[in-house]
Amino acid sequence: MTSILWLRRDLRRGDHPALAAAAADGPVLPLFVLDPEFFDDAGPVRQAWLARTLRALDESYEGRLCLRSGRPEQVLPEVAQEFGARSVHISAETEPAGAARDERVRAALAEHDIELVATGSPYAVTPGRILNKQGNPYRVFTPFSRAWREHGWRGPSGEPAGLRFRHGEADAAVWRTLDAAASADGLPELPPAGERAALDRWHAFVEDDLDDYDTDRDRPDLDTTSRLSPYLKFGVLHPRTLLAGLPGRRPRAADRFGTELAWREFYADVLHHNPDSLWHDLRPELKAMEYSDDAAGLRAWREGRTGYPLVDAGMRQLLATGWMHNRIRMVTASFLAKDLHVWWPAGARHFLAHLIDGDLASNNHNWQWVAGTGADAAPYFRVFNPVGQGQRFDPDGHYVRRWVPELRHLAGSAVHEPWDAPDGYAHGYPERIVDHAEQRAVALQRLEAARDR
DSSP states (O other): OOEEEEOSSOOOSSSOHHHHHHHTTSSEEEEEEEOHHHHHHSOHHHHHHHHHHHHHHHHHTTTOOEEEESOHHHHHHHHHHHHTOSEEEEOOOOSHHHHHHHHHHHHHHHTTTOEEEEOOOSSSSOTTOOOOTTSOOOOSHHHHHHHHHHHOOOOOOOOOTTOOBOOOOOOHHHHHHHHHHHTOTTOOOOOOOSHHHHHHHHHHHHHHTGGGHHHHTTOTTTOOSOOOHHHHHTTSSOHHHHHHTOTTSOHHHHHHHHHHHHHHHHHHHHHHHOGGGGTSOSSGGGTTOOOOOOHHHHHHHHHTOSSOHHHHHHHHHHHHHSOOOHHHHHHHHHIIIIISOOOHHHHHHHHHHHOTTOOHHHHHHHHHHHHTOSTTOOOTTOOOOHHHHHHHHSTTOHHHHHHOGGGTTSOGGGGGOGGGSTTTTTTOOOOOSSOHHHHHHHHHHHHHHHHHO
16 A cells, blocks of 8 residues: 655655655655745745755655645645555654644544654654653753763664655646746855765765864864755755764764764754744843844844954855855854844844755754853853954964955955954955944843843
8 A cells, every 4th residue: 555755854765764664554655745835934045955955856766756735734635545545654853833733734634544654853863852860851962962872873774675656746836836946046056965965975074074073173264064964954864874974983073073963953852842942042041131123233244244254254155155164153143142232033034044054943042052042052251252263263364265355365364354454445345343342341231231130
């Protein structure tokens, strides 16, 4: 009997437990449902990335990917009845909106005696499984990461034996929508899409850069990070695949890379247990904090015209490529939250609008880490100095000169302080919109006032 594999954040064929579970029931119909409500809110960059990923996915499923459009709770029962399926298989979803959607689908399918079966998830350890000795979720990363490693995960699985596919005609209108998104005007240059490209990227990183990851990962000028986050976003690769490739590499580097994966799983766990933390402060200590409504400053930040070279380089990299180096994400976030005093959701929304790897849990909780309101947050008095960060992590100025052409005439680290160069503003680079030292003092004053209140 035909079973349906409803694909969402698991857009791959390899190491796919839900595919194996579906194959055990009979021929598999791989299905993707384009929900216009969510697709329209994704923004052009992530729409294009999804569209290109689905084209590559269709190739990996031998042209048998069935595409439909509409609300999943309406589409899934219709497709199941069309193909005589008694089960719909999924990778479990734990993000608030996705989990709520799945419950609606489950109820709709149950009306027709069709089962929704969840196997696996987008994480090495499904959020909600790791609890402390008191049976409560972790709120601090280090003990979570220790328990996460102790819990462990199974290794990657092979393709199920005797796998057979059922062909379902794809809705041509959905492909037209996706193809238009994939080739829209004004898109940044995106990486190659699909599982094969993701594996190629992973293997290249392992051979060329992984063994230096612990020392080089904070250097945006070296560009030696894995660049795998866009593939993890849609489950083109599973984190198990990456974790399985770490043994045998230089231990400190492999451990550091594993820790970064643990952060992703930690934030997913935090969101699972605290769904309101998606757009509200997780910790209440700073609820009385005074924020500024600085429309001009926010616009300058978004456009990469703050007058602080490292901040502007990062914001321009985001607009040009749909991606930003992680160290620079922290610096740019700190500038918005601590120098411009803007509440973090404004920055989180901008990132999600432009990042091809815009993961809700990681993005929004990393913003809270910087803002001092989230799980395991940096103390509010930690304010990133954009000049000092540039001198430390882009010591020769290569990263800034790549993204800020107005400063390419400045050599070495002088690029981080154009105001000290006689010709620093010769090519139209904007002057600083705020004084960092002054605004750091303002941020700390607001912190004390919030504590007093």
